[in-house]
Amino acid sequence: MDVVSPELNSLLPDEIMDTEAIVMEDVPASQPDGTAVQSESGDDVPIPMETDTPVVSENLSFCSDASSTEHTQALTTSTITDSMLSISSESQLPLTLSSASLSAPFTISAANHQIILNKVASSQAIEAAKSASSSTQAVKQEGQKFLVRTIGKSGQPIVFQLPSTGSKPGVGQASGDAKSQAPQFKVVTIGGRTELKPVIGSTASQVPTPTPQVKTVQITNKTQVSSATPIKFIIANTVNSKGLTAQRSVSPVIAGRVLTQNPPVLPPRTITLSEPLNTSIQSMSSKKIAISPLKTPTKLTVVSVASQIPTSTQKPMTLPVNVALGQQILTVQQPTTASPAKVVSSQSTAQNIKPLQSVAVGGVSGSQFKTIIPLATQPNVQQIQVPGSRFHYVRLVTATTGSSTGQTSGPSTSSIQPAKPMVVNTGAVRMSVPIVQAQTMKQVVRKPLTSTAQVVTTSHPQQRLIMPATPLPIQPNFTNLPPGTVFAPAPGGGNVGYAVVPAQYVTQFQQSPYVTLASSSGFPACSGIQSQARLPLNGLSTAETTSRPRKPCNCTKSQCLKLYCDCFANGEFCNNCNCNNCFNNLEHETERLKAIKTCLDRNPEAFKPKIGKGKDGESDRRHSKGCNCKRSGCLKNYCECYEAKIMCSSICKCIGCKNFEESPERKTLMHLADAAEVRVQQQTAAKTKLSSQISDLLMRTAPVISSGGGRLPYTFVTKEVLEATCECLIEQAKQAELSHQPQAQAERLILEEFGHCLMRIISSAGKAKTDCASINC
DNA sequence: GAGTTTGAAACT
DNA sequence: CAGTTTCAAACTC
Numbered sequence: 016m017d018v019v020s021p022e023l024n025s026l027l028p029d030e031i032m033d034t035e036a037i038v039m040e041d042v043p044a045s046q047p048d049g050t051a052v053q054s055e056s057g058d059d060v061p062i063p064m065e066t067d068t069p070v071v072s073e074n075l076s077f078c079s080d081a082s083s084t085e086h087t088q089a090l091t092t093s094t095i096t097d098s099m100l101s102i103s104s105e106s107q108l109p110l111t112l113s114s115a116s117l118s119a120p121f122t123i124s125a126a127n128h129q130i131i132l133n134k135v136a137s138s139q140a141i142e143a144a145k146s147a148s149s150s151t152q153a154v155k156q157e158g159q160k161f162l163v164r165t166i167g168k169s170g171q172p173i174v175f176q177l178p179s180t181g182s183k184p185g186v187g188q189a190s191g192d193a194k195s196q197a198p199q200f201k202v203v204t205i206g207g208r209t210e211l212k213p214v215i216g217s218t219a220s221q222v223p224t225p226t227p228q229v230k231t232v233q234i235t236n237k238t239q240v241s242s243a244t245p246i247k248f249i250i251a252n253t254v255n256s257k258g259l260t261a262q263r264s265v266s267p268v269i270a271g272r273v274l275t276q277n278p279p280v281l282p283p284r285t286i287t288l289s290e291p292l293n294t295s296i297q298s299m300s301s302k303k304i305a306i307s308p309l310k311t312p313t314k315l316t317v318v319s320v321a322s323q324i325p326t327s328t329q330k331p332m333t334l335p336v337n338v339a340l341g342q343q344i345l346t347v348q349q350p351t352t353a354s355p356a357k358v359v360s361s362q363s364t365a366q367n368i369k370p371l372q373s374v375a376v377g378g379v380s381g382s383q384f385k386t387i388i389p390l391a392t393q394p395n396v397q398q399i400q401v402p403g404s405r406f407h408y409v410r411l412v413t414a415t416t417g418s419s420t421g422q423t424s425g426p427s428t429s430s431i432q433p434a435k436p437m438v439v440n441t442g443a444v445r446m447s448v449p450i451v452q453a454q455t456m457k458q459v460v461r462k463p464l465t466s467t468a469q470v471v472t473t474s475h476p477q478q479r480l481i482m483p484a485t486p487l488p489i490q491p492n493f494t495n496l497p498p499g500t501v502f503a504p505a506p507g508g509g510n511v512g513y514a515v516v517p518a519q520y521v522t523q524f525q526q527s528p529y530v531t532l533a534s535s536s537g538f539p540a541c542s543g544i545q546s547q548a549r550l551p552l553n554g555l556s557t558a559e560t561t562s563r564p565r566k567p568c569n570c571t572k573s574q575c576l577k578l579y580c581d582c583f584a585n586g587e588f589c590n591n592c593n594c595n596n597c598f599n600n601l602e603h604e605t606e607r608l609k610a611i612k613t614c615l616d617r618n619p620e621a622f623k624p625k626i627g628k629g630k631d632g633e634s635d636r637r638h639s640k641g642c643n644c645k646r647s648g649c650l651k652n653y654c655e656c657y658e659a660k661i662m663c664s665s666i667c668k669c670i671g672c673k674n675f676e677e678s679p680e681r682k683t684l685m686h687l688a689d690a691a692e693v694r695v696q697q698q699t700a701a702k703t704k705l706s707s708q709i710s711d712l713l714m715r716t717a718p719v720i721s722s723g724g725g726r727l728p729y730t731f732v733t734k735e736v737l738e739a740t741c742e743c744l745i746e747q748a749k750q751a752e753l754s755h756q757p758q759a760q761a762e763r764l765i766l767e768e769f770g771h772c773l774m775r776i777i778s779s780a781g782k783a784k785t786d787c788a789s790i791n792c
Numbered sequence: 793g794a795g796t797t798t799g800a801a802a803c804t
Numbered sequence: 805c806a807g808t809t810t811c812a813a814a815c816t817c
Contacts, residue, residue, distance in 0.1 A: 572811065578801055579811050617802080643799065652814055653798045 567592035575599035576610035578621060583610070586622055626659045641667035649674035650684055690753055698746045705739035705772065709779040712736060732776060740772040 568589060570580045575597045578584045582592060582599055589599040598606045614621040620639070627639050638656050642663060647653045649663050649672045656663045656674055662681075663674045673680040712733055747768040751761035 566813090568812080570812065573801095577811080579813090581813085584801095614801095621801095640800095645799080647798065647814095651798080653800090655800075658814095 568594050570594040570597070576607060578614060584622070625655060626661060636661045637664040638667065642669050644669040644672065648672065648680065650680055694746065694750050694753065698743070698750070701739065701742040701746050705736070705743060705775065708735040708739045709776060713779060736776060743768055743772055
């Protein structure tokens with residue numbers, strides 16, 4: 016198998032690690048009433064948290080960070096002490112967790128399987144929260160621990176433990192600014208739309224969401240005051256990567272983990288909010304990191320992006336972090352200032368590592384997220400969706416090292432070592448998996464993996480191509496990786512590498528029963544969740560992309576291994592195509608991978624969507640390279656801009672372009688296209704009506720036929736049939752008129768349409784007679 | 793359905 | 805980087 020070249024390898028980390036584009040707009044509080052939780056479903060069925068499955072990191076750290084001191088409050092799970100906050104899924108009452116050391120207490124409300132952690136701006140806010148709900152519980156920080164007890168059906172409690180912060184300098188400082196700041200929860204839909212909701216006293220006013228849509232709860236700390244108490248999440252499931260080199264000192268520290276569905280009878284999971292004493296945390300860049308479970312409520316998602324925390328804060332950036340609890344995503348957003356919010360989540364214990372996790376990195380504008388999509392029950396697989404890229408990347412986090420691997424036995428209580436909050440999974444292997452286009456990622460009918468078993472054993476696991484032998488879930492030892500998987504060594508060595516896996520495999524993973532937890536957990540699968548992770552394809556909406564199945568290719572000479580082939584260009588295998596000598600399939604993975612590498616060597620952007628976000632002031636969608644049309648006037652589908660239904664931009668090098676806003680030709684074309692579409696719809700409707708009328712008539716006349724024994728076709732020509740037929744003819748006439756057909760031609764078309772109608776009537780009549788005869792026999 | 797046109801991709 | 809060739813889709817008849 017070919018190993019991804021260093022060039023490609025160098026590309027992949029950037030793809031994954033780059034989170035600069037992930038910027039969440041500050042969303043004003045849209046619901047000051049404090050509605051913090053939206054039930055994902057109208058019913059009260061609790062959604063269990065997945066905790067028994069292996070998870071890269073069991074630790075979730077919520078850190079309160081003083082801007083200058085980088086102080087982080089950590090919830091450690093090592094021991095359960097003082098106050099414990101229990102959140103029951105059944106209860107929809109907000110729970111307020113206040114910490115003396117924390118400038119802003121956290122309001123925690125759980126309802127309908129959702130837990131919202133909110134940082135209460137002030138004690139008054141706490142009181143308000145209490146007043147809002149009599150059952151609100153304020154937990155002093157002394158306890159440093161709060162227990163989420165019944166998030167899942169299993170009732171497995173999740174313990175959030177806060178270490179004593181008496182010695183933490185940043186705590187008091189943070190609390191002092193809490194009033195000025197208005198920490199808020201932002202409920203963010205997967206599609207990127209965010210809904211900011213104050214948490215305080217919110218539970219009573221919960222608005223049940225009709226659809227099982229995953230919500231992201233975002234905690235935003237907009238104030239830039241150094242005294243502010245930025246919330247710092249440190250997700251410590253880190254792997255070494257070059258992406259965090261000094262060059263990219265601002266690379267976000269990721270490594271998140273996500274809580275998902277718990278199988279019943281699971282030991283209490285402890286989420287540790289540890290205070291990182293490591294300076295690396297301090298230097299952690301403030302880029303926004305969104306960790307969201309886009310999948311079913313039963314999923315636990317973990318984001319692990321960077322292994323090392325950049326030591327420089329040269330580029331303070333907003334750092335939104337979504338921590339998904341069950342179906343919810345907790346987002347912590349920190350404005351780009353002196354005290355950026357930081358999220359630290361340690362994955363030091365890869366207990367119960369969730370099998371397949373996906374991370375979607377939004378590529379469109381700043382509102383995109385890296386989302387984690389749990390795909391499989393097998394641990395250590397993360398699907399990373401990089402908007403703007405046609406590949407999906409799957410990161411496999413292996414528990415090869417004892418320290419990094421989680422102890423799967425016993426209650427999943429993991430604690431983060433303060434001194435090494437970010438060192439979690441040194442043996443992690445990141446896999447970059449070109450799958451399907453991110454936008455087209457969708458749940459489809461499950462089908463077993465049919466690939467031949469090709470397992471490559473190697474002394475250098477991170478650089479070997481692993482071929483999946485069976486449809487079994489991905490194993491940590493990579494023995495079940497799909498064919499075509501290529502491991503690329505991480506630059507600079509280390510235990511981290513990338514593996515390029517055929518896109519379809521991820522789809523297959525998603526389709527595999529092993530992947531879908533809902534199938535086995537008894538919870539209804541939420542197909543919509545995954546769709547939420549989809550991102551626009553070439554500027555098209557998800558609905559557009561999903562509603563348009565890709566056309567089969569007709570390649571004859573390229574073997575479907577060049578970008579001429581749309582299938583290949585989209586990172587897909589050929590399927591039901593008309594190509595000849597196709598190598599874009601599982602049987603030719605070696606060649607395919609080589610071709611991918613070649614394309615990437617030639618153009619690292621080769622597999623990225625051509626239609627992306629334009630510059631400020633320009634159209635939202637524009638061709639990344641611009642077209643070079645010379646003869647088509649950019650008004651035919653030869654033009655990639657026109658084909659994408661966008662206008663040419665300044666970067667186009669086209670000649671005689673007519674594809675601009677004020678172009679009369681373009682307007683005419685658009686008008687004609689719209690008219691044609693309307694005509695087609697009308698004609699289709701008319702034909703459907705005709706068929707319906709005929710069918711209805713057949714139903715009514717069937718007894719007559721059967722008894723009378725032989726009616727002529729004209730018997731079926733009733734008033735309704737005539738009307739439907741006339742509609743078809745009129746529509747045909749309109750179409751001919753609009754297309755400026757000569758009268759003779761128009762008459763011909765009308766007559767032909769009439770003939771078609773007659774044929775349908777006769778055919779239906781004959782069929783009805785035949786059916787009746789067969790019935791009588 | 794065959795042939796032509798077109799422009800992106802690939803190549804030199 | 806520019807020019808040429810190759811290629812497959814779009815288009816026309």
